[in-house]
Amino acid sequence: MTSNVAAIGPDMPIRDVTTLMELRRFRHFPIVEDGSGGARVVGMVSDRDLRAVGSPHPSARPDVSVFDPVRLIMSTPVITAHPDDAIEDAARRLRRHRVGALPVIEDDRLVGIVSAVDLIEALAGQRAGHQPSSLLEVEVPNRPGGLLGVLGALARLDLNVASVNTTRSDADAVAFAIRLDTIDAAGVARALRDDGFTVLWPVTVDTAGVPT
Amino acid sequence: MSTSGGAAAGSVRFVSAPELDEPMLGADHPFKAVRLPLTRTLLEHAGLLDPTEIVAPERIDPRLLYRVHDADYVEAVKLAARGDPLDDAWTYGLGTADNPIVPRMDVAALRIVDATVTAAAVVARGEALRAASFAGGLHHAQRARASGFCLFNDLAVAIELLTSRYGLRVAYLDIDAHHGDGVQAAFEERGDVLTISLHESGRFLFPGTGFEDEIGRGAGLGTCVNVPVDPGTDDASYLEVFDLVVPSALAAFRPDVILLQAGADAHRFDPLAHLELSIAGLIAVYERVMALADRFSAGRLVVTGGGGYDPYRTVPRAWAHLWCEMAGRRLPETLPASWHAAWRGRIPTELPTTALEPEDAGPTDDARRARIASHNRAVAHRTLAALTPIWAGWRRSAHHDAPL
Ligand SMILES: [Zn+2]
Numbered sequence: 001m002t003s004n005v006a007a008i009g010p011d012m013p014i015r016d017v018t019t020l021m022e023l024r025r026f027r028h029f030p031i032v033e034d035g036s037g038g039a040r041v042v043g044m045v046s047d048r049d050l051r052a053v054g055s056p057h058p059s060a061r062p063d064v065s066v067f068d069p070v071r072l073i074m075s076t077p078v079i080t081a082h083p084d085d086a087i088e089d090a091a092r093r094l095r096r097h098r099v100g101a102l103p104v105i106e107d108d109r110l111v112g113i114v115s116a117v118d119l120i121e122a123l124a125g126q127r128a129g130h131q132p133s134s135l136l137e138v139e140v141p142n143r144p145g146g147l148l149g150v151l152g153a154l155a156r157l158d159l160n161v162a163s164v165n166t167t168r169s170d171a172d173a174v175a176f177a178i179r180l181d182t183i184d185a186a187g188v189a190r191a192l193r194d195d196g197f198t199v200l201w202p203v204t205v206d207t208a209g210v211p212t
Numbered sequence: 213m214s215t216s217g218g219a220a221a222g223s224v225r226f227v228s229a230p231e232l233d234e235p236m237l238g239a240d241h242p243f244k245a246v247r248l249p250l251t252r253t254l255l256e257h258a259g260l261l262d263p264t265e266i267v268a269p270e271r272i273d274p275r276l277l278y279r280v281h282d283a284d285y286v287e288a289v290k291l292a293a294r295g296d297p298l299d300d301a302w303t304y305g306l307g308t309a310d311n312p313i314v315p316r317m318d319v320a321a322l323r324i325v326d327a328t329v330t331a332a333a334v335v336a337r338g339e340a341l342r343a344a345s346f347a348g349g350l351h352h353a354q355r356a357r358a359s360g361f362c363l364f365n366d367l368a369v370a371i372e373l374l375t376s377r378y379g380l381r382v383a384y385l386d387i388d389a390h391h392g393d394g395v396q397a398a399f400e401e402r403g404d405v406l407t408i409s410l411h412e413s414g415r416f417l418f419p420g421t422g423f424e425d426e427i428g429r430g431a432g433l434g435t436c437v438n439v440p441v442d443p444g445t446d447d448a449s450y451l452e453v454f455d456l457v458v459p460s461a462l463a464a465f466r467p468d469v470i471l472l473q474a475g476a477d478a479h480r481f482d483p484l485a486h487l488e489l490s491i492a493g494l495i496a497v498y499e500r501v502m503a504l505a506d507r508f509s510a511g512r513l514v515v516t517g518g519g520g521y522d523p524y525r526t527v528p529r530a531w532a533h534l535w536c537e538m539a540g541r542r543l544p545e546t547l548p549a550s551w552h553a554a555w556r557g558r559i560p561t562e563l564p565t566t567a568l569e570p571e572d573a574g575p576t577d578d579a580r581r582a583r584i585a586s587h588n589r590a591v592a593h594r595t596l597a598a599l600t601p602i603w604a605g606w607r608r609s610a611h612h613d614a615p616l
Contacts, residue, residue, distance in 0.1 A: 183390065184310065
């Protein structure tokens with residue numbers, strides 16, 4: 001989320017909004033109106049909305065020029081996020097409403113804006129922990145205790161789990177990417193396979209029979 | 213550095229001592245010290261290592277160690293090795309699956325630091341042009357944390373010696389299959405140390421770092437080079453990205469000395485990583501390093517070992533080839549029978565009989581190889597795209613020796 005959001009009023013001319021957008025290098029602006037209850041987000045405007053003005057694009061309104069107020073082209077109603085929303089929920093809302101960014105609103109107050117790129121980066125960042133770690137990908141039955149068996153086996157091997165993510169899921173099975181505090185992911189995979197678990201990564205390096 | 217005063221052209225040193233042949237983390241640990249006597253005896257039986265070339269490790273100035281590691285961490289390692297109870301062992305990465313607490317491990321780890329610092333000192337003092345410390349190369353050890361089988365970072369301590377005591381600009385080149393995270397972290401904000409690491413991508417392999425956008429910070433912006441390659445990378449693709457990135461980095465940085473971490477776990481037999489280099493591919497890398505040292509650091513080269521978890525078939529043969537490249541010698545096509553005889557019954561498997569591997573490495577999937585090579589090439593170009601403008605700035609700068 002970007003916290004430092006420029007406040008734009010609904011009456012700012014479209015031309016000025018375009019200038020501001022180029023200056024700030026943002027692609028989405030919330031439009032904020034001051035009222036009796038304080039500042040309120042009344043709409044959103046994107047770089048695409050601005051570029052459409054005066055263009056022959058079918059979605060462009062022929063009666064609007066760059067000197068008109070931005071309120072004429074802003075999108076409403078506003079689809080918002082809360083700072084405590086789950087990243088996945090925000091991502092789902094972006095996709096369902098086909099918008100590129102959500103204003104983040106806490107108690108009617110605008111506190112930031114979150115874009116699709118922010119969300120991708122946050123999800124990617126979850127994969128690696130802060131400590132050095134190895135990747136283990138396991139597939140477990142999609143039923144109670146499926147993952148617990150793997151985690152128990154890892155604890156018995158004295159390994160710490162730095163992060164867990166679902167990589168794939170269907171009715172029968174779920175695959176998890178687990179980051180572990182060991183360099184010897186191969187040894188862990190061997191131990192789990194010996195216990196009957198399905199390990200997708202690391203693959204076995206079996207060179208026992210290769211001529212030297 | 214001025215010129216290497218007393219160093220005879222081509223003179224080489226091999227740091228070795230009986231205690232370096234003992235396992236630091238226990239006999240059952242995958243980090244096998246037996247790789248060292250296997251390498252040394254292979255060279256001796258083949259007549260490729262002269263007794264006058266062997267040097268024992270000198271004791272280092274302890275202050276050097278504390279430039280790299282926090283005092284409380286060093287103390288924790290010592291206490292743990294003595295068997296004293298340690299409440300916060302885990303926060304120091306001690307007593308973990310990778311770094312179990314083993315009696316006297318502190319002494320063993322310090323001996324490894326002594327060995328690598330000795331190799332560096334021998335080169336810095338001009339007593340030899342090239343020196344090897346195959347016991348060293350513990351590149352994962354961090355300032356206050358053991359990691360990935362590594363307790364003390366012998367490489368970082370050797371770099372401290374070369375920079376602070378001798379005022380040399382050091383280029384660190386890491387060809388281990390894993391990212392050299394500990395060394396990078398120690399120097400990523402320094403302008404007088406260049407770290408280059410080629411490794412299997414952190415997406416797949418420990419320690420999960422070393423991406424192409426890690427390029428150093430502050431005064432060290434541009435002095436950190438990472439080329440993460442895909443699992444399955446073969447000789448041709450590895451050499452292609454090596455040639456794309458390494459010579460330009462050295463040309464931009466202009467080192468006085470090169471420190472090579474030569475982990476042998478990029479070989480296709482290694483059970484802990486998934487790169488698919490052959491012995492011939494490793495030799496091609498070693499040849500390039502020698503040529504680069506001649507071209508950019510007046511031949512001055514310090515070499516360490518590192519990873520390598522196929523300890524009988526792969527590591528001794530790889531490092532023997534590396535020593536031969538350093539010394540301008542050549543392993544005989546058929547390895548000496550007396551070497552095999554000396555080890556018979558002492559190790560659990562057969563030793564290799566030839567200097568190279570059979571040409572036929574089994575079936576290959578050409579489409580897969582091409583795809584991997586294409587991706588690796590794109591990654592290497594991204595690395596260069598981020599760094600080239602910074603390097604161009606160094607060249608324009610009047611103060612050539614101090615990239616800002
Ligand atoms: Zn390694």
